[in-house]
Amino acid sequence: MKLAVITPTAIGLALVTPISPLMAQEHGFIEDSSANLLMRNYYFNRDFQGASATRNKAEEWAQGFILDFRSGYTQGLVGFGLDVSAMSGFKLDSSPDRTGTELLPRHDDGRAPDSYGRAGVTFKAKLSATELKVGELRPDIPVLRADDGRLLPQTFEGLALTSREFEGLTLSGGQIRKVAQRNSTDDQDMWANRFPGVTSDRFNYVGAEYRFNQERTQVGVWQAQLKDIYQQRYYNLTHRQPVGDWTLAAKLGYFVDQEQGSAKAGNLDSKAWGGLFSASTGPHTMFVGLQRVSEGTGWLALAGTSGKTMANDSYNNNFSNSDERSWQLRYDFNFVALGLPGLTSLVRYIHGSDANVGLVRDGTSWERDFELAYTVQSGPFKDVNLSWRNSSVRKSYGEDYDENRLVVAYNLNLF
Secondary structure (H helix, E strand, O other): OEOOOOOHHHHHHHHHOOOHHHOOOOOOOOOOOEEEEEEEEEEEEEEEEOOOOOOOEEEEEEEEEEEEEEOOOOOOOEEEEEEEEEEEEEEEEOOOOOOOOOOOOOOOOOOOOOEEEEEEEEEEEEEOOEEEEEEEEOOEEOOEEOOOOOOOOOEEEEEEEEEOOOOOEEEEEEEEEEEEOOOOOOOEOEEEOOOOOOEEOOEEEEEEEEEEOOOOEEEEEEEEEEOOOEEEEEEEEEEEEEEOOEEEEEEEEEEEEEEOOOOOOOOOEEEEEEEEEEEEEOOEEEEEEEEEEOOOOOOOOEOOOOOOOOOOOOOOOOOOOEOOEEEEEEEEEEHHHHOOOOEEEEEEEEEEEEEEEOOEEEEEEEEEEEEEEEEOOOOOOOOOEEEEEEEEEEEOOOOEEEEEEEEEEEEEEOO
16 A cells, blocks of 8 residues: 655654554564664766767766564464555756666656655564565565665565465465556556556466475476566576585576467567576685577566566676577675675676667677675664675667766664
8 A cells, every 4th residue: 555755754754653553452563563764875877888879877866765664463363463664765966967867756857856755554464374465565576576776665566475384385476456666656557678558457476485405405486477468487496505615506597478368568478597606615706697588579577676586687687688698707705804894895797699679680788797885894883884886788789888876875773
């Protein structure tokens, strides 16, 4: 259930309102409740390069506040609870010729508003190890991952059922009715990433995941459909294996996409295979990613969602176009080994080829990413996180650009 656009005052009210009338409820609702406020300062700069550029840059700076209240459950055979969120974003720097970063909404005149926000409520019930949530959701499942890569997170409206009644087995199911994009203040119908303007108000999913082998191995199967547009099956296997001082890991996934119902986007056909393999020891982790998409429509997902289920997902691409083949090399380092706890880095290169995009056949692209992140370990700024992400993207189709993101975030636990 979505509430009206909010002001900074509403952040305080949203924290107090759900608690006061329920103080007399049974043990557990208040005692097990928590609230935190995430404050995120975000600078985004994308400089477009080469003959393909249609403008010079997209550049904005904004401050975000994300308040989350999570109640416990009332006592009894069935426990009931309530979650409330309130989000606000404030423009610090923008202009009509530099909008489009998705940090802020954009009006018809090209200008970004001084502020925007939204609030949501989630009602929840729990019986044994089975939980039902109805209202605002931020799903993080293989077939639907809400994106939190800008100032405010993407959210959905619907219901989600999760059951863990049997050891190692997680069963999931749900229906999504609306989406609020990262830089939006209202709910909208949903559409597939490759078919803007072809919308639906039903996204249904079911899934099962089973962990075994001391939780080092997991297998999963999922089924999803965006009503009257596409249906999707997903199979995955993950495994972690200690070998001496090393830990070897593999994440394998396979998607099958087809049209669904009245097929408002036409006949669809796509398959995608991917594998992300890693080896880690001490502060070092090395990754190799391999991915292949069949000819047809390319990999399908809800527009605006995260593509991190794909093996070669990155900050700006997931290399999932029709007939595209891609590979990845990545290296992570934890500077605790050099006496600098809290400091980490990431270097990644992904190359794609044979992509069919529009009229382009056998298109190529690559992305190079670098990230340096530090979490303050002590003192008055303890737990403040600072990160710098630098990316370069080059394509034989679309726009080339260089990008920098600077983020300062602090998660304040209120209770």
